[in-house]
């Protein structure tokens with residue numbers, strides 16, 4: 051069957067946000083953080099998310115991961131309607147479908163690299179969690195650092211550990227918030243290469259928040275947020291790619 055992106059069937063779409071609003075009450079009164087975000091990401095796509103500080107990028111990622119509930123709008127990710135899931139359902143959804151790399155690594159300081167990477171596997175009840183965690187660390191070049199604590203690792207090594215942890219459950223969707231934000235340029239280049247290599251090998255869909263033009267340039271399209279809305283979703287760039295059939 052020939053198919054064009056604009057006519058994609060639901061099974062091609064891994065992220066489907068439709069008119070998502072998020073309003074939070076702060077001490078200074080209600081704040082409209084997301085103001086009608088609609089975004090579709092197809093399986094295997096690599097999407098860069100850019101936009102000024104405070105435009106809602108991290109919040110949109112939290113909503114996609116089911117870590118923050120929207121005030122209104124539809125959020126379907128990996129075929130699940132997140133509004134219909136309770137907290138346990140959301141935890142299972144993340145375990146089964148989503149890997150997350152946070153800006154500040156979020157490694158647990160009292161656990162070794164190996165233990166940090168094994169956590170999501172243990173949570174999923176995987177029997178050979180530690181063997182798989184070790185293989186995951188080897189895949190990011192940290193086979194010689196598995197018993198080190200985060201405080202004994204460099205920034206780049208901590209980020210590689212965070213990548214290993216995000217990929218170890220083989221998620222269909224990987225969300226990363228400024229994965230190179232805290233790293234020097236050379237280490238950032240290494241992390242970006244690793245991230246795309248791991249995603250390529252596993253067919254992972256990537257949604258990457260970044261201020262780094264080199265990282266955005268490696269993505270299939272760049273989505274720009276401004277003031278809680280999608281100002282540009284990069285679809286024109288994506289349609290210009292030659293892989294489309296039937297256009």
Ligand SMILES: Nc1ncnc2c1ncn2[C@@H]1O[C@H](COP(=O)(O)OP(=O)(O)OP(=O)(O)O)[C@@H](O)[C@H]1O
Pocket residue numbers: 074075076081083101102103104105106107108109110
């Ligand atoms: N819990 C909260 N209560 C009130 N306002 C919030 C809360 N969390 C975030 N905000 C506000 O929502 C807006 C969007 O925040 P968000 O963290 O999504 O921005 P961002 O685009 O990721 O910015 P940056 O590039 O600086 O990381 C900001 O103005 C922020 O102050």
Ligand SMILES: [Mg+2]
Pocket residue numbers: 107108109227
């Ligand atoms: Mg942010």
